[in-house]
């Protein structure tokens with residue numbers, strides 16, 4: 001299976017032993033980390049409490065969608081009254097929410113990840 005979501009550390013620990021991924025950090029911004037595994041050709045987005053896993057193709061599609069998210073145009077109000085935007089994911093019923101600063105970090109991390117991913121592709125080809 002090429003993508004799934006793991007919502008807590010316990011499940012992740014079990015699955016990581018199974019797949020033995022070699023995680024290379026390709027981006028780091030705010031509390032977002034993005035890693036890739038060259039063996040399974042997967043990219044993981046680590047956000048507090050959430051881990052999203054994508055195939056390379058799915059990741060690039062997700063980046064394109066995320067980059068169209070304009071905070072000023074699409075913001076709404078969360079239950080705490082703060083302005084947030086919601087980003088749909090390829091996983092049904094799962095959305096990510098961001099404050100303006102969090103969205104900035106997220107997009108910055110995605111840009112960095114795309115760049116570093118390409119660098120590693122050149123190095124390993």
Ligand SMILES: [Zn+2]
Nearest residue numbers: 021022037040
């Ligand atoms: Zn792996």
